[in-house]
Amino acid sequence: MRWLARGRSRLAGDRGSATVELAACLPVVVLLLLGGLTAVLAVLGQVRCVDAAREAARAQARGSGGVEAGRRAAPGASITVTRSAESVRARVVLVVRPLGRRLPGVTVSAEAVAALEPGETR
Numbered sequence: 001m002r003w004l005a006r007g008r009s010r011l012a013g014d015r016g017s018a019t020v021e022l023a024a025c026l027p028v029v030v031l032l033l034l035g036g037l038t039a040v041l042a043v044l045g046q047v048r049c050v051d052a053a054r055e056a057a058r059a060q061a062r063g064s065g066g067v068e069a070g071r072r073a074a075p076g077a078s079i080t081v082t083r084s085a086e087s088v089r090a091r092v093v094l095v096v097r098p099l100g101r102r103l104p105g106v107t108v109s110a111e112a113v114a115a116l117e118p119g120e121t122r
Helices: 002-013 017-062 066-073
Strands: 078-083 087-096 106-115
Touching (some): 066 087
16 A cells, blocks of 8 residues: 555646646747748749749740739739740749748749740740
8 A cells, every 4th residue: 555655646746747848849839830831831832933934934925914924823923024036034933921921931933934936026
């Protein structure tokens, strides 16, 4: 019986330790979730940038509005379309902010090049 009483005193000394451990680990878990969310949104933003750059370059190479086509694919992105004698280059830059404007964002960008369609003049 003596060993049973000694075991109870050890258990009584551990009371509240789970609460302290949870309080210590909770900020780390929240930061990891925020980092994961930011990473997923950055990858999705990169995919949108690639699509918008491709659409903008294609549209400009065909002779229609490249910037407008890029804006439809990636609203809120900065789109630049330059044209040379034989090709069109589109660059799309997007700032991804996981929690609105409260935290700094991640900047993602993409470029695409398309050959000018036959018959398109400079």
